[in-house]
Amino acid sequence: MKRKHEMSSRDYATELIESYIQDAGLKPDDRLPSERDMCAMWDLNRTTLRNAIQRLIDTGLLYSRTGSGTFVAKPKFVRDLKDVYGFSEAVRLAGRVPGSRMISAELREADKYISRHLHVPLGTKVFGLRRVRLIDGIPAGVETAYVNVKLCPGIENHDYEHESLFDVLHLDYGIKIISGDEKLSVTTLDSVEAELLGKEEGHPAIYKSGYTVDADGEPVDCYRTVALSEYVRYATEMTAR
Numbered sequence: 001m002k003r004k005h006e007m008s009s010r011d012y013a014t015e016l017i018e019s020y021i022q023d024a025g026l027k028p029d030d031r032l033p034s035e036r037d038m039c040a041m042w043d044l045n046r047t048t049l050r051n052a053i054q055r056l057i058d059t060g061l062l063y064s065r066t067g068s069g070t071f072v073a074k075p076k077f078v079r080d081l082k083d084v085y086g087f088s089e090a091v092r093l094a095g096r097v098p099g100s101r102m103i104s105a106e107l108r109e110a111d112k113y114i115s116r117h118l119h120v121p122l123g124t125k126v127f128g129l130r131r132v133r134l135i136d137g138i139p140a141g142v143e144t145a146y147v148n149v150k151l152c153p154g155i156e157n158h159d160y161e162h163e164s165l166f167d168v169l170h171l172d173y174g175i176k177i178i179s180g181d182e183k184l185s186v187t188t189l190d191s192v193e194a195e196l197l198g199k200e201e202g203h204p205a206i207y208k209s210g211y212t213v214d215a216d217g218e219p220v221d222c223y224r225t226v227a228l229s230e231y232v233r234y235a236t237e238m239t240a241r
Contacts, residue, residue, distance in 0.1 A: 009044075013052035016042050018061070021072055028074040032062070035070075058204070060230040074136070076233045086166020087133055087143065099134030102161045103142075103196070107149065114146045117211045117222035125149050127156050129165060132196050133225075139197045141205075141227035148220060151175060165221075175214050182210035184234060193226050204229060 017032070032038065039049055053070055056062040063073045091098035110124045118126065127147040132139050145165060147155055152173040160168075169175040187207040194201040206229050211222040 009048045010051045010055065013042070013044050013048050014055055016044075017052055017056060021061075026072045028072050030072050031068075032070045032072070058230065060233075063230075073230075076231055086164050088164035089166055091135055097136050098164075099137060100161050101132040101134065101139070103130040103132065105129050105156060105160055107156055110146070114222060118146065118148045118219045120148060120150075127152075129160055131160060133227075135231055138231060139228075140231040141225055142193050142196055143223060143225045145221050145223040148218070151214070151218065151220060169220065175220060177212045177220055178215050180210055180212035182208060184208050187226060189226065197228060199228070206232065206234065208234070 088098040130144045208225040
């Protein structure tokens with residue numbers, strides 16, 4: 001660990017907490033000592049400690065319960081950007097439990113965004129699906145997808161609160177998604193997203209948008225996802241050329 005004068009007070013306190021979790025062998029849902037005890041252990045003031053705890057909550061290492069204290073969080077769900085799996089399949093492969101809460105599922109007309117990504121004329125009927133995505137029952141993001149109905153007529157007649165869109169496309173329609181394009185950026189929750197995810201408006205989040213393509217090079221769907229960085233991390237493997 002760096003010496004205290006080589007980093008900010010918050011960074012120093014953050015490293016102390018992380019080291020304590022490791023040295024004490026704390027596991028997910030284990031409780032940290034009280035703020036009073038941690039301040040005494042490391043000679044920290046309460047403001048510095050709370051700032052460090054909040055940083056670790058924001059990064060997903062800790063979580064708090066009002067009146068109960070601060071606890072070690074479960075490891076984040078890591079989504080490999082190279083995977084072409086759907087959300088549900090990726091969560092299952094990570095040993096977690098996927099879930100959804102329906103917001104809307106309906107046929108609609110393609111706007112400019114949808115037309116550009118699905119390569120269909122403006123006004124073409126597409127299937128729009130918007131859900132809150134859950135990991136182990138916890139709201140982790142809001143996902144909106146638009147599907148080219150020409151490839152899968154009747155796709156709107158499924159229960160997407162309990163069925164995976166990826167599975168329906170693959171198993172019911174024989175559509176094999178083989179590639180796509182994704183972009184990531186940093187954003188904040190608007191008022192609607194905040195209410196759906198149980199956070200405050202302006203809470204930091206990850207914005208992901210993209211589209212998928214089948215074996216014939218036909219665009220299958222395009223999507224936008226706002227994910228909470230406390231629960232989801234996107235990663236990929238670096239290789240030398």
